[in-house]
Amino acid sequence: MRIGIDVGGTNTDAVLVEGMEVLASHKTPTTADVGSGIISALENIFRKGSSRPDQISAVMIGTTHFTNAVVERRRLLKSAAIRIALPATQALPPMIDWPSDLREAIGNHVYLVHGGYEFDGREISALDDKEIREVAADLKRKNIRSAALTSVFAPVNGKMEERAAEILREEIPGIYVSLSSEIGRIGLLERENATIMNACLQELAITVVRSFRDALNRLEITAPFYISQNDGTLMSSVYAEKYPILTFASGPTNSMRGAAFLSGAQEGVVVDIGGTTSDVGALAHGFPREASAEVEIADVRTNFRMPDLLSFGLGGGSIIRQANSHMTIGPDSVGYELTEKALIFGGDTLTTTDIAVAAGQLDLGDRRKVARLSPELIKSALAQIHHMVEASIDRMKTSAEPIPVILVGGGSVLISKPIAGASEIRKPEHYAVANAIGAAIAQVGGEVDRVFMLEGSSRDEALASAKREAISKAVDAGALADTVKVVDVEEVPLTYLPSNSIRVRIKAVGDLAMS
Amino acid sequence: MRYLQEQEIRDIANGSAILGTGGGGDPYLGTLAAIAAIKEFGPPAILEVSELADDALVAFPFIVGSPVPGVEKFPFGLELVRAFRMLEGQLGRRITAVMSAEIGGANSMIPMSLGARVGLPVVDGDLIGRAFPEIQLTTLTLHGLHASPFALADEHGNGVVLNVIDNFWAERIARAISIEFGAICVGIAYPISGAQAKTATLHGTVSYAGSIGRSLREAKAGKLDLVGAVLDATGGVVLFRGNIVDVRRQTQRGWAVGEAKISGSEVFAGSTLSVRFQNENLVAVRDGTTVASVPDLITIVDAETGAAITTENLRYGFRVAVIGIACEPIWRTPAGLALAGPQHWGYENEYVPIEPHCRTAARN
DSSP states (O other), X not given: OEEEEEEOSSEEEEEEEETTEEXXXXXXXXXXXXXXXXXXXXXXXXXXXXXXXXXXXXXXXXEOHHHHHHHTTOSOOOEEEEEEEETSOTTSOTTTTSOHHHHHHTTOEEEEEEOOBOTTSOBSSOOOHHHHHHHHHHHHHHTOOXXXXXXXXXXXXXXXXXXXXXXXXXXXXXXXXXXXXXXXXXXXXXXXXXXXXXXXXXXXXXXXXXXXXXXXXXXXXXXXXXXXXXXXXXXXXXXXXXXXXXXXXXXXXXXXXXXXXXXXXXXXEEEEEOSSOEEEEEEETTEEOBOSSOEEETTEEEOOOOBOEXXXXXXXXXXXXXXXXXXXXXXXXXXXXXXXXXGGGTOSBOBHHHHHHHTTSOOOSOGGGGTTSOHHHHHHHHHHHHHHHHHHHHHHOSSSSOEEEEEESGGGGGOOSOOXXXXXXXXXXXXXXXXXXXXXXXXXXXXXXXXXXXXXXXXXXXXXXXXXXXXXXXXXXXXXXXXXEXXXXXXXXXXXXXXOEEEEXXXXXXXXXXX | OEEOOHHHHHHHHHHHHHHTTTOSOOHHHHHHHHHHHHHHHOOXXXXXXXXXXXXXXXXXXXXXXXXXXXXXXXXXXXXXXXXXXXXXXXXXXXXXEEEOSXXXXXXXXXXXXXXXXXXOOEESEESSSSOOSSTTOSHHHHTTOOOOSEEEEOTTSXXXXXXXSSHHHHHHHHHHHHHHTTSEEEEXXXXXXXXXXXXXXXXXXXXXXXXXXXXXXXXXXXXXXXXXXHHHHHXXXXXXXXXXXXXXXXXXXXXXXXXXXXXXXXXXXXXXXXXXXXXXXXXXXXXXXXEEETTSEEEXXXXXXXXXXXXXXXXXXXXXXXEEEXXXXXXXXXXXXXXXXXXXXXXXXXXXXXXXXXXXHHHO
């Protein structure tokens, strides 16, 4: 028996799953402390599923907490972007293509220092310890406690990043340091972007992972707990504390895997309406369609491989504002404060959930509190909500033909009318907890990322040996041996020498073995 | 006088990615650099080739190197200005306009960056009409014009001015120098007069790239078929649709050489298309038969977005359409085919014009 938990911006969902069967599910508002919401959800599923903590073999947690923090520019730690590259790359400084409000939110502290590597491992310049110490002095002066270090060709050699991190830690004990060599792949700007976003989430990561751990301890759950990564595989909680960026887009991946699992649909468009944002993606053969292009997160380009998703600011907690005759919905949301701020709960903020209750689509809170909303307002808000969803489906579709639309997520109660472009609308059972189900069925991965020197025609042998190693790593990480498959192979040539070298990155995944 | 603004630069970049036939580097970084340069220095003017004075001095800046190093150590800043000044120093004259050597890929953006930085107009045209990975593969070579003097510079301030006996030597020596510069650097070459530009360059290709990009942008806004938008703007055809099942590549003498295998879907189900590339896509072979070959353009685009996918970004599983576009007529002359036809790239096959396949493909 395993537990899947999804901690969203608005709701915390938990499911109890055994094999292909969902034994119990529960949805409860996300709490400011995160932990008490989890405890409440888990107590409920234990009761509903008549089961006990000691029957649980694994807990999988998916969270959009970190994505939401960046999207909403909230609780971001002021961070430094230090690029080790001079005199190269000056035409495009760090964060050049970022939205200015996000750059402001984390402080726009950009440093270019000497160093970096060529494609073949030569140094562009030597790392200058003194220069790093000067940056450290400046960070100290500005009280910046987190730094992202990105060197040119760090995937070939991460030593300069490591040395610079060592110096920063000497100068500023306790500083958080994120290294690009640990996070991304080749492509300086995109890897640097992901590293900077990781840096600004360091404090939040520690708080959030600790609250997960405390909640499970409180309930005396001793099973190991894992956190969902963007590719739908699991990472240990300790790893997640250092690399919260790897949770980005795990929510959508989980939601789509959960939706495919629940609806039985192999093809279609999945619309996941959460509390703060909606994510729209396409299912191909029961799996999320992957983006071929670089994926933008909160309008920042990264080189993670992710489901091809469109996100926009519509959720159950989205704030509705009226100015003159113009109405806006979102992109901001009351989030976990829905039960205090929404009108139906006695608050003073008009949210999309209030509209759903006023329109009679949902029975929640105190309906009398929205009785004085004008019918025109309700009608116009509903029309705008439907229009936002239709527009996004339209953008994801590959042809003009109508296709099945699978609606999931707690915010899907906002949708009451037919959707243009949909051949049918499916709201599968347990649909409101698809994310948690996706987390619960998540798999374990093993990755190999190494440079092979090829002599003659040994490319196939190199690939075969790397594949074997990735498979055995997946098994070591807890995958059931006969379920492990190689899901991703990437080769990047590195040198111009007659004896070719290739960088090979291979990922294998399998089902988590249960004791 | 017309000036190049941000939207047009983005359109040109997206169109040039299609004309890049998988090579020339991802225009994303070059576009960012061009936009950053126009924000800092002001937008450059764009001139028709016919507007050049006969005694104008035109030169062609471009990137020399390999795409993978280019996404780590991008050379779009002072490197460019240094190479430019070095060439002027060698010539003893002021350059009066800059022009694209290669409209395909990131090189389409280099004249915009340089033009903005040194305050010179960009000329609407180029030397290839697509992307090619070698410096001598230009219309100027076909017209007997010299690549040298040819200045190369790196980020440190190192520079070299080449004086070579012909454009093949320019390629060999520049390539060797670029490897020392980290397999990526900038060069500026082919200094010619306005009169020579009028007879020996391809006119209007910057606007052509812009029209492809605009067509994509408008199709996206109108929710229209994006691959169809590319076909409409280029007169090209869909050679194949399917999923990439294998990509193999290696680096040889400074080039990313390889092959992508695509398993057919829809009407192409049961067929396999192999696209062979050397930085750019060169030959497309369907079930053993060549269906398109260089110098015609073979571009692999995302089946959904119509966006061009560069050879270094090809990956297993991508859903793609392979588009064939007829090349500029000069490349189909005996001299053009001798310079850049299939045999130049080590293929024994004769050049296969793309047109016969257009009819087959058009039915699909």
